[in-house]
Amino acid sequence: MFRKFYLIIFVVILYGCSSGSEKPFRKIDGYALTKTIYETPPIFKASKLLPNSILSGPLHNIRENVRNDGLENEFIIDSEFGEFIAHRTDFVSERISEVYAIDELNKVTRTDAFAQGIAKAATSPLRAVKGLFTRPGKTISQTVKGVGSVFKQAGELVKGKRSELDGSIARELVGFGKIKRSIADVLNVDAYSTNSTLQEGMGEVAWSGYAGGVGLRPFTSQIGGDVGSAISGLKNSQALKSFYNSKSPEILRRNNRKLMIEMGVSKEIIAEFLDHKWLSPRHESVIVEVLSYLKDADNQDDFFIHASSSKGEEDSIFMMRLAEATLGFDQNVSAIRYFKRLNGVLMFYTIDGREVVILPADFLIWSLEASIIADQLSNNNLKKEIWLTGSISKRARVEFESRGWSIILSEGLLLPRLPANKGI
Template sequence: MITYDQPSNVERRSTSILVLTMMFSVALPCLAQTREPFEVRRAEAAFEELPILNASEILQPEFLTGPHYKVREPVPTYSGANQFTIDSDFGEFEANGNEMLVTRVKEINAIARLKEVSRTDGFKNALKNAAKAPIASAKNIVTDPVNTISNAPKGLMKFMRRAGESLRNVGDKSESHDAEGSKMQQLIGFSDAKRKVAISLDIDPYSTNTVLQHELDGIAWASFAGGMSVQLATMPMGGPALTVVGVTSSLNDVLKEKSPTDLKMMNRKTLRAIGAGEKDTERFLNNSAFSPSQQTAFVLNLKALNGVANRGAFVRTAGETSSNESDAIFCVQTAALMSKIHRDKPIARLAMIGDFPVCVAKDGTVIVAFQWDYAAWTSGTANFTSDVQKLAGQSGKNQNVLVALSGQVSPRLRQELETRGFTVHDRLAPGPLK
């Protein structure tokens, strides 16, 4: 349960509590074009450099190393995310952020399990049976999804902009992957078999991990065309990441039972029901930055914000701004954190500061909650802190400022914010962190 510090006597006289957490980990180009406040210029020499963390110091043991993988020790922090490199028996993997690290570790364990199955006599016999089946010639339509890497700004840094600024970058088609599979695959039931194999391993059937997709294809084909009975399970991982709050079971059920086309129809109906406009709904549903799983997770989390007005504004910015997998993860994680807060402190509506969704609680508290792995005191943070203070002072009354992060705040940043009267809550969704 999230707890909040009690306000002082002066703070109690405030008619509302302003909760803003929009800080930057690096200075953005747009900030360089704006004259810095005197306070920021004076503190320039004292800003923190974004650190390189040590994996052995920040990760739970089961995420640091396993039978088939080891995370490299240096962990740079930029774009609002910890940057992990994983050496495994199946190649090198990059993980842009805590949430993606959890996903990749699960996938590596799943790859190992799938390879074990592919060495069994049952699998070999199933392939022989599949070769004799009338649909054997359809196997050549199974292709790995494309996993395109982009150097464009991702995740938190895509969304964190000064108040009033907006980004309008629609998903780049070059980053799309063939998540839905071909029409032929769906017709012959291959996609259905593949989804069920993936869900049984607690992994995303639409993952961009090409090594995983290759192994899934083989086992799913043996199951569908060769009649092999698949019994798969992997050891559960500790430190659950904040993917979907309170709706994980629902997500797994719909991913297992519904095709991508059915998911899109379901998500469209839900988005329109919570108040998203038709144009914004279609833009989001057709944004290839979101896999069917991520799209559904985002929608289910917004649905969990039961009774909250203006959820369509978040749908609009997600559809307009997201252009890669990191952006999609940021949207899913932020919506999930909002859902978590909503359970303890009911939210009345969402408001927008630029492209960033802000929660306004029923008691008047304004809460900005977001996914950020490691936050430090940088020039960008200082610039935005100054903007927040100006905004908080517009009413002429003292107001509280609450910072709520999924990850970790540096000691220096905490000191700077608390000195200015901010209340700071971090590690609300630590994921793989100790």
């Protein structure tokens, strides 16, 4: 049904099945998973979920039917540049901003400065590797993991030994990346976005500016005002602060590794997390940054193991939101003592005797995945709480409460507080 529930189905199979077992899930005492009827994911109306001001604009239109996967809502945004998907309600504004950023980039490509840059770039010694940066692949690992991830490919296209690439070519790639991130900052979009159309547009403009030797100024002067300002009520995600756009992937990775070591995370888990193909430098940095503020929480390894189970962009965004909400809980509700990941479910325990599962959900229904969370064995002396950033179906609430869980709608209590220069 949906993957954001930490890929529970697969994890439970691993935990619960011995070789040759006929039972696909771990048997939970007192409750049989097969003896319940699950809800069908609903279809919502965008006009009921979003303000009218962002439903449509000069360059976009959000389709009325919104599919819910049991946890999150999926919005389809049509534009002249193609179809784009926002996997969560709080991600819609970001995707819309990208549509208008693409339009600004297209305008830049019609300027004399761009044409001059392209003409000069055609004679650049870097022309052989242009495609590696201006036409990104489909996964984050192919696009934004940094200079090192493209050395091997570049080596196959540029004549010379690896040592030569490590020198001049490496410096060239760093310069190209800096210009591209600066363009993202001017456009107020995520430099590490998985939007391939946006990445290609930023890559083309950055290529003209860097390989063509004309710099960034001729292009940024063509971009007027805040991108997307034509759409009233449009708010960019907190995660788009220029702090992340201003840092190279290598610098972010080094900072993240340092923080994780200080947090006591094992080397193996650090490597798996930082090398994960679906966690962009932005996802990784937000998760590490917010968890670094949990000074008194033990076993943070389990959170990073949990995040490393991501199987796509929607999972990675979910994990980023989960980290933010977890810090918000620690700051605004109760201090966290330690984390525990059991059967694919991430829980934490507080100093005031709570066992908590946070779900940064749009709308939670009763499903197989939800039932596995509900049936986790726990210490009966603890208060069991499910915290939601969205809402829940009547059926799901009844099922959780009948198993001893309290359902709490956060109503802003899970918003974290961070220093202004590290806002996410």
